[in-house]
Amino acid sequence: MPNHKHFLVANWKMAMTTHQALDFMKMLSVQEITDSRTQVIIAPSFVTLPALHQWITQHSTPIALCAQNSAAMQSGAYTGEVSAVMLKETGCDYVIIGHSERRILFGEREPDLSTKVELAFQAGLTPIFCFGESRDIYESGKTNDFLRKQLAPYSAKLPFILAYEPIWSIGTGFIPTYDDLARTVGFIRSLFPDTALLYGGSVNGSNIDSLLQHTTMNGFLVGGASLKPDVFYSLYQAMNQR
Ligand code: 13P
Numbered sequence: 132m133p134n135h136k137h138f139l140v141a142n143w144k145m146a147m148t149t150h151q152a153l154d155f156m157k158m159l160s161v162q163e164i165t166d167s168r169t170q171v172i173i174a175p176s177f178v179t180l181p182a183l184h185q186w187i188t189q190h191s192t193p194i195a196l197c198a199q200n201s202a203a204m205q206s207g208a209y210t211g212e213v214s215a216v217m218l219k220e221t222g223c224d225y226v227i228i229g230h231s232e233r234r235i236l237f238g239e240r241e242p243d244l245s246t247k248v249e250l251a252f253q254a255g256l257t258p259i260f261c262f263g264e265s266r267d268i269y270e271s272g273k274t275n276d277f278l279r280k281q282l283a284p285y286s287a288k289l290p291f292i293l294a295y296e297p298i299w300s301i302g303t304g305f306i307p308t309y310d311d312l313a314r315t316v317g318f319i320r321s322l323f324p325d326t327a328l329l330y331g332g333s334v335n336g337s338n339i340d341s342l343l344q345h346t347t348m349n350g351f352l353v354g355g356a357s358l359k360p361d362v363f364y365s366l367y368q369a370m371n372q373r
Pocket residue numbers: 142230296300301302303304331332333334352353354355356
């Protein structure tokens with residue numbers, strides 16, 4: 132496994148207002164989140180980024196900020212879009228690109244995703260590139276072929292982070308068997324041997340220890356279990372105890 136730092140990423144999706152986000156930060160044991168091997172990253176909504184950036188700066192915590200999406204255009208007349216440069220200026224170091232909710236609900240696809248990755252790099256952001264198969268593909272045993280196609284536009288030399296998120300595992304409570312996960316991770320690592328690789332999909336306080344024990348991931352991209360400060364903190368502790 133590449134010798135990367137590990138990452139614990141909270142993807143808050145559209146679940147928290149700025150008010151709720153600041154309450155979350157007050158309740159999180161931030162003084163315990165030290166500059167350890169695990170980089171904690173929070174991805175709130177766009178509008179919450181400035182308040183969270185201010186909070187993190189004031190409390191000198193090593194938590195990093197991430198956006199959940201960015202525009203496929205540099206700048207210009209694109210009502211409602213937010214550019215990578217704007218995100219960097221707002222205090223982000225990372226941006227999630229290609230989340231399955233963006234792909235499925237908002238029709239995002241290539242070549243726009245590659246453009247977003249490129250613009251993120253240009254702006255000084257590290258893309259966290261999401262990919263993963265549907266249940267049909269998983270059950271028909273075609274996961275590797277599908278992932279290969281999703282990853283085909285990307286060079287193994289890109290300094291981005293990959294996040295394998297099987298669509299059927301997101302928000303469902305189901306995770307792949309450890310054997311399947313190990314096989315898929317081995318396949319992804321054969322294509323991207325030096326890239327940090329995260330897993331996302333129903334990671335929670337009950338399965339994180341087994342996931343850490345049975346797999347060789349560089350961390351996790353967490354949705355539902357990242358919304359409660361005590362649960363999220365327990366994930367951080369589990370990662371630091373490994
Ligand atoms: P859940 O952890 O709620 O399954 O969500 C995973 C996810 O989509 C993270 O990006």
